[in-house]
Amino acid sequence: MVLIQIFLVFTIIAALIAVEAPSALSSIISLGAVGFGLSISFLWLGAPDIAITQVVVEIITLVILIRATIGKGVTEIRGNESKPLLIGSLILFGLGSAFFANYLSAFPDFGKSAVDVFTETPSQFYLEFGLEKAGGPNVVNDILLDFRAYDTLGEATVLFAAILGAITLLNKKVFFGKGGEK
Amino acid sequence: MSGMSPIVKTVTRWVSPFILAFGIYVALTGHLTPGGGFPGGVIIAGCFILLMLAHGKEKVYGIFNLKSASVTDSLASLSFLCMGLLGYVFGGGFLNNFIQSGFPGKVFGLLSGGNMPIINIAIGFKVGGSLFVVFAYLALFRAIEED
Amino acid sequence: MLTYLLAFILFAIGLYSVINKRNLIKIIMGIIIMEHAVNAFLILIGYRVSGEAPILEKGMTVTEFVNSAMDPLPQALVITSIVIGLGVVALMVALAVRLYQHYGTFDITEIRKLRG
Numbered sequence: 231m232v233l234i235q236i237f238l239v240f241t242i243i244a245a246l247i248a249v250e251a252p253s254a255l256s257s258i259i260s261l262g263a264v265g266f267g268l269s270i271s272f273l274w275l276g277a278p279d280i281a282i283t284q285v286v287v288e289i290i291t292l293v294i295l296i297r298a299t300i301g302k303g304v305t306e307i308r309g310n311e312s313k314p315l316l317i318g319s320l321i322l323f324g325l326g327s328a329f330f331a332n333y334l335s336a337f338p339d340f341g342k343s344a345v346d347v348f349t350e351t352p353s354q355f356y357l358e359f360g361l362e363k364a365g366g367p368n369v370v371n372d373i374l375l376d377f378r379a380y381d382t383l384g385e386a387t388v389l390f391a392a393i394l395g396a397i398t399l400l401n402k403k404v405f406f407g408k409g410g411e412k
Numbered sequence: 413m414s415g416m417s418p419i420v421k422t423v424t425r426w427v428s429p430f431i432l433a434f435g436i437y438v439a440l441t442g443h444l445t446p447g448g449g450f451p452g453g454v455i456i457a458g459c460f461i462l463l464m465l466a467h468g469k470e471k472v473y474g475i476f477n478l479k480s481a482s483v484t485d486s487l488a489s490l491s492f493l494c495m496g497l498l499g500y501v502f503g504g505g506f507l508n509n510f511i512q513s514g515f516p517g518k519v520f521g522l523l524s525g526g527n528m529p530i531i532n533i534a535i536g537f538k539v540g541g542s543l544f545v546v547f548a549y550l551a552l553f554r555a556i557e558e559d
Numbered sequence: 560m561l562t563y564l565l566a567f568i569l570f571a572i573g574l575y576s577v578i579n580k581r582n583l584i585k586i587i588m589g590i591i592i593m594e595h596a597v598n599a600f601l602i603l604i605g606y607r608v609s610g611e612a613p614i615l616e617k618g619m620t621v622t623e624f625v626n627s628a629m630d631p632l633p634q635a636l637v638i639t640s641i642v643i644g645l646g647v648v649a650l651m652v653a654l655a656v657r658l659y660q661h662y663g664t665f666d667i668t669e670i671r672k673l674r675g
Contacts, residue, residue, distance in 0.1 A: 231608070234562065234606075235561070235562055235565065238562065238565045238566070238569075238599070239565065241569060241595075241599075242565065242568055242569055242572065245569055245572045245573070245592050246572060248588055248592070249572060249575070249576040249580070249585065249588065249589065249592075254582075254584060257584075257585070257588065258584075258588075261588055261591065261592075264592060264595060265595065268595055268598075268599055271599070272599075272602060275602055275603070275606050275629075276606065276607075276610055276611065276612045276613075276629045277602055277612065277629070277634050277637075278612055278614075279634060279638060280598075280602065280634055280637055280638055280641070283638055283641050283642070284598075284641060287641050287642065287644070287645050290645060291591065291645060291648055294648065294649060294652055295584075295587075295648075295652060298652050298655075298656050299584055299652070299655065299656070299659075315578060315579060316579055319574075319575055319578045319579055322574075323571050323574075323575070326571070327567065327571075330564075330567055331564075334560060334563060334564075337563070337604070339560070340560060340561075340562045340563065340603065340606065341606060341607065341608040342607065342608070343604065343605050343606060343607045343629065343630045344604075344605075344630065345607070345630055346607070352632060353630050353631060353632045354625060356631055356632065357613065357624060357625045357628055357631065358621060358625055360615070361615055361621070367614060367615035367616070368613075368614050368615075369613045369614065369615070369628070369631045370613060370614075370631050370634050370635050370638070373631055373632065373635040374635045374638065374639070378635065381636075381639065382639070385639045385642065385643060388643055388646065389642065389643060389646045392643075392646035392647055392649065392650050393646055393649065393650075395650050395653075396646075396649045396650045396652075396653040399650075399653040399654065399657055400653050400656070400657070
């Protein structure tokens with residue numbers, strides 16, 4: 231269990247470097263380290279499905295970010311926005327962590343999930359009847375495609391809409407219709 | 413977009429069929445082992461993105477056009493919807509697992525699980541096609557001068 | 560309890576980057592870090608101390624599987640969330656590239672001043 235905390239601290243350090251590094255390429259590479267550290271801690275947390283998904287999605291994110299934004303015209307922009315905004319965000323962080331620590335006592339301890347504390351959770355039903363009713367030993371895939379397949383349909387729709395928006399923005403014929411720019 | 417040096421071109425030409433096969437394997441046996449439709453689709457897109465980065469866009473357009481990627485994406489979404497509507501036809505509700513109630517296969521076999529392998533493959537091709545099209549548009553847009 | 564606080568610190572780093580930075584790419588990276596923090600928090604809730612992954616193997620009976628498996632419900636929701644995050648990143652980068660082409664810079668103070 232200590233390994234999970236070690237990898238999360240590694241992720242936090244990589245996130246700090248990604249946010250504060252002045253050169254664009256090094257901050258994007260540190261973002262890759264954030265995703266990689268998270269994927270390893272997902273393995274120790276007993277979620278192999280999500281570790282595979284996180285690694286592969288992180289690779290595609292890195293390739294998209296680097297390919298679309300690094301070039302010789304992009305200069306480094308240093309500095310923060312303004313002083314009052316920095317002080318305001320620190321006050322916001324203090325208030326937020328006070329609220330969070332207050333409501334954290336309502337969660338079960340780290341290490342005991344809801345299946346231990348409550349008696350009749352949906353997860354117990356899915357674990358018990360997953361193989362009989364849905365026919366697959368992988369309970370996570372059962373939930374995604376048989377017990378809660380409507381959410382998967384909604385997710386496919388959201389992905390379709392986001393990709394459609396991105397393609398429309400980048401289509402030269404739509405925006406440069408007659409007569410060049412603007 | 414121009415390709416890279418001949419070493420990179422040779423190595424990617426040898427490695428990319430294995431990446432495509434691995435992506436289809438992860439999507440197809442998602443009901444038995446970890447994985448499923450979504451990681452499998454992203455790996456399939458990753459294979460074509462690798463080929464496009466290493467060889468340039470002309471060679472990849474000979475294999476897998478942008479138009480055919482769009483058509484694959486739309487056809488896969490439509491087949492997901494059709495599997496849902498067939499659940500209405502055979503009793504139960506929308507997106508009912510009708511194959512599992514009618515013909516259950518062998519437990520732990522490849523064809524077990526009803527319509528789960530079919531929907532996994534459909535989602536795999538959908539996600540793969542979409543991400544390949546978006547990467548092609550982003551990389552070819554190039555508002556920023558190349559180094 | 561301390562582990563939940565680590566996920567919150569990751570979220571706070573992302574939020575700091577969205578509010579305080581002037582480079583558009585740093586703002587996009589802040590949103591990505593916030594999404595990663597929320598996914599990690601959801602999976603941390605479903606952890607069980609001596610548990611196995613929720614995949615049934617050949618020799619297991621059902622009762623010992625129910626007693627020793629992790630919570631599968633947050634994991635199913637997080638897979639969906641990760642892939643949607645990728646689509647949103649593609650949309651944000653498309654917006655940023657268009658802005659660079661129109662205004663010539665990624666600095667948001669300059670973009671605020673110019674009027675099209």
